[in-house]
Amino acid sequence: MSDDPAEAPCRLYLITPPVLPAGFADRLAAALDAGDVACLQLRLKDAAPDEVRRAIETLMPIAQARDVAFILNDDAVLAAEMDCDGVHLGQSDGDHAGARMLLAGKILGITCHDSRHLAMKAGEMGADYVAFGAFFPTTTKEASHRAELGLLEWWSDVFTVPSVAIGGITAANCAPLVEAGADFLAVVGAVWNHPEGPAAGVRAMNAAIAAAG
Numbered sequence: 001m002s003d004d005p006a007e008a009p010c011r012l013y014l015i016t017p018p019v020l021p022a023g024f025a026d027r028l029a030a031a032l033d034a035g036d037v038a039c040l041q042l043r044l045k046d047a048a049p050d051e052v053r054r055a056i057e058t059l060m061p062i063a064q065a066r067d068v069a070f071i072l073n074d075d076a077v078l079a080a081e082m083d084c085d086g087v088h089l090g091q092s093d094g095d096h097a098g099a100r101m102l103l104a105g106k107i108l109g110i111t112c113h114d115s116r117h118l119a120m121k122a123g124e125m126g127a128d129y130v131a132f133g134a135f136f137p138t139t140t141k142e143a144s145h146r147a148e149l150g151l152l153e154w155w156s157d158v159f160t161v162p163s164v165a166i167g168g169i170t171a172a173n174c175a176p177l178v179e180a181g182a183d184f185l186a187v188v189g190a191v192w193n194h195p196e197g198p199a200a201g202v203r204a205m206n207a208a209i210a211a212a213g
């Protein structure tokens with residue numbers, strides 16, 4: 001097998017905590033230096049636009065310096081304006097096809113909940129990945145959909161567009177998702193709330209993914 005993390009069958013997709021604590025830039029750098037992280041999503045649901053802009057200016061160089069793609073949540077126009085590596089859009093986050101055109105050559109990910117139909121629509125529209133979840137209970141977001149392993153198996157058997165699994169994923173419960181064919185595991189709490197700190201959270205997720213793969 002290749003030593004190149006980009007060739008790994010399943011990789012870690014890190015999402016920021018909902019509110020950035022003081023000193024977050026250093027915590028982020030330590031987390032990204034601890035192991036393999038494919039991409040970082042900036043997800044600040046309650047922040048004012050200026051605060052999001054400042055966070056992009058501070059955090060994007062930290063990610064990109066480590067070859068970690070920087071993806072903005074929710075806002076395709078701001079992602080284009082700030083030259084982020086991509087955007088993640090939910091089903092209520094505006095015009096997916098318009099975002100595809102605006103962000104040609106960049107990463108576009110789409111939330112598909114537990115829906116085969118939404119995933120096929122996203123794939124046909126040109127999404128770079130489809131996100132399914134929530135696979136487990138989570139306190140990070142009120143998740144109103146629950147996805148099953150069979151969805152990941154079906155998707156990876158039939159389509160080549162990568163899948164992202166999300167929702168309550170930890171080092172302790174992620175093995176079946178990897179075995180079912182998830183290409184990326186997206187986590188918030190498993191890293192940022194790890195009892196030994198975020199670097200330990202990244203190491204634990206990397207080890208659990210490797211053991212399952």
Ligand SMILES: Cc1ncc(COP(=O)(O)OP(=O)(O)O)c(N)n1
Pocket residue numbers: 013041043045073074088089090091092093109111131132141164166186
């Ligand atoms: C990788 C990934 N998957 C799903 C989501 C959820 O997006 P959305 O449904 O738009 O909900 P919010 O994150 O905006 O609350 C995500 N952000 N990232």
Ligand SMILES: Cc1ncsc1CCOP(=O)(O)O
Pocket residue numbers: 133134137138139140141143166167168169186187188189190
């Ligand atoms: C953004 C999002 N979308 C569905 S569940 C979720 C939160 C994931 O966070 P955690 O990994 O802490 O459960």
Ligand SMILES: [Mg+2]
Pocket residue numbers: 073074088089090093
């Ligand atoms: Mg959204």
